[in-house]
Amino acid sequence: MALVFIESTSTDPAFNLALEQYLFDHMNPGNDYFFLWQNDNSIIIGKNQNTVEEINSSYVSAHGIKVVRRLSGGGAVYHDLGNVNFTFIVNSKSYSGIDFGAFTSLIAGALKKLKVPACVNGRNDILADGKKISGNAQYVKQNRIMHHGTLMFRSDLETLTHALNASESKIQSKGIKSIKSRVANISDYIEESMGIEEFKSFLVSYLSEMAALVPYTLSEQEVEGVMELKRRVYDTWDWNYGRSPRYNTVKERRFEGCGEIRLYLYVSQGAIEEFHAYGDYFGVKDAAELSALLSGVKLSLPDLAEALKTIDVGQYFHNLTREELMEFLLE
Numbered sequence: 001m002a003l004v005f006i007e008s009t010s011t012d013p014a015f016n017l018a019l020e021q022y023l024f025d026h027m028n029p030g031n032d033y034f035f036l037w038q039n040d041n042s043i044i045i046g047k048n049q050n051t052v053e054e055i056n057s058s059y060v061s062a063h064g065i066k067v068v069r070r071l072s073g074g075g076a077v078y079h080d081l082g083n084v085n086f087t088f089i090v091n092s093k094s095y096s097g098i099d100f101g102a103f104t105s106l107i108a109g110a111l112k113k114l115k116v117p118a119c120v121n122g123r124n125d126i127l128a129d130g131k132k133i134s135g136n137a138q139y140v141k142q143n144r145i146m147h148h149g150t151l152m153f154r155s156d157l158e159t160l161t162h163a164l165n166a167s168e169s170k171i172q173s174k175g176i177k178s179i180k181s182r183v184a185n186i187s188d189y190i191e192e193s194m195g196i197e198e199f200k201s202f203l204v205s206y207l208s209e210m211a212a213l214v215p216y217t218l219s220e221q222e223v224e225g226v227m228e229l230k231r232r233v234y235d236t237w238d239w240n241y242g243r244s245p246r247y248n249t250v251k252e253r254r255f256e257g258c259g260e261i262r263l264y265l266y267v268s269q270g271a272i273e274e275f276h277a278y279g280d281y282f283g284v285k286d287a288a289e290l291s292a293l294l295s296g297v298k299l300s301l302p303d304l305a306e307a308l309k310t311i312d313v314g315q316y317f318h319n320l321t322r323e324e325l326m327e328f329l330l331e
Contacts, residue, residue: 001032003088005204005213008037013044013068013079018230019218021071024089024139024146026225034207035087035148036200039079042066043163046074046137050175050244051270052299056165058331065163069240072148074124074137078163082154082185084200088147100124100136103147107134110206116189131184151203153196154187175245237300242270253328255281257319263328271298272329282318290316304329 006023008016016037023033042065045051054076055067079085088103104120111118117128126134126149136149160183187194194202207213218226233239246268254260259281266273272294277287290311297307304326313322 001210002212002214003034003207004031004216006033006035006216006218007200008035011038011040011081013039013042013066014230014234015226016085017044017068017070018234019226020087020146020148021233022222022226022229023087024071024141024144026222029091029144032091033087033089034211034213035089036204037085037087038081038083039085040066040081041159042068042079043076044079045069045076045240047071047139047243048073048175049076050247051241052244052249052267053175053247054164056163059162059165061330063159063163065159067240068234069243070137070148072137072139072146075135076164077135077150078155078160079150080155080159082152082156082196084151084153084196084203086149086151086203088145090145090147092143092145100138100147104134104136104149106207106210107149107151110203111186113206114186114190114194114202116186128184128186128189131182133184133186151199152183152185153199154185157183157185175247237270237298241299244270246273251328251331255317255320255324258317258324261317261320261328265329267299270300271296277317281320283316284318285315287316299330301326301330 008019010016016039020035023035027033041063043055043060045054045067047070051067060067104126108118108120108126118126118133121127124136125132134149134151136147139146204213249265251263251265260279261281262278264276266275274295275291293311294307297303308322308326313320313325
């Protein structure tokens with residue numbers, strides 16, 4: 001068995017996810033591929049998830065964490081430069097459904113060689129002492145399999161916890177919620193000192209014992225193809241947020257000088273459908289009028305700012321500023 005081996009030099013999550021899809025859709029389908037990559041601080045959302053339900057929006061924004069949706073299902077995961085990602089793209093004429101075993105067992109075997117007590121759980125994770133050290137997902141099309149996973153080698157677990165800790169608003173959704181698992185770093189289980197580059201080299205060496213790895217560098221034309229896909233899909237708000245399912249969220253806050261506002265917000269495809277406001281606030285105009293004015297507006301700061309630029313928010317919520325309303329809607 002031979003695997004075409006590609007290692008990305010980019011840490012941009014949008015580029016790497018575009019590259020992964022490009023390998024799957026456009027490279028020689030007669031070949032099998034092994035792709036090794038790292039992303040800078042980012043949250044990677046599962047295909048079927050409601051983005052805003054999975055992230056702590058205010059924390060993500062304050063810390064410059066990118067949010068990008070991937071092709072495969074499963075839960076949201078946090079990536080940083082202490083994390084290593086791997087992808088297998090293979091053909092299987094007999095493939096009948098999602099099956100993680102062959103790939104997760106291979107990776108677990110590599111970790112065991114480093115004396116990490118790795119084991120595969122019943123679904124799609126690799127655990128060590130009951131703690132998650134690797135999450136995996138798959139995408140299948142026309143008997144071709146993309147299996148990818150994370151390897152938390154030395155990730156910032158505190159940032160991971162905050163970034164994936166959605167706010168306390170009561171969200172009701174048809175999206176799939178991530179399972180909040182206990183997590184750990186692989187480096188904690190390795191007796192000898194090992195850096196992340198050495199860890200990546202070890203993985204490549206281990207796989208070389210199982211299959212012939214054939215290094216490959218993308219041509220300029222192929223890189224441009226990846227960049228075009230990145231611009232068209234993975235850089236867009238519509239892909240990363242707009243694919244989120246319809247949901248209800250109840251937002252509640254007391255504003256100094258305004259009072260308590262409880263907002264029942266209905267969103268579809270990442271845009272406001274309507275909201276109903278309740279509370280002990282005062283307003284000259286009915287908030288239902290403001291709801292109608294914002295219907296169809298995307299839940300993003302630029303779109304809200306544009307929609308509200310000529311609206312006196314204080315007419316609907318006395319002493320509430322435009323900026324406070326936008327922050328409230330986006331939290």
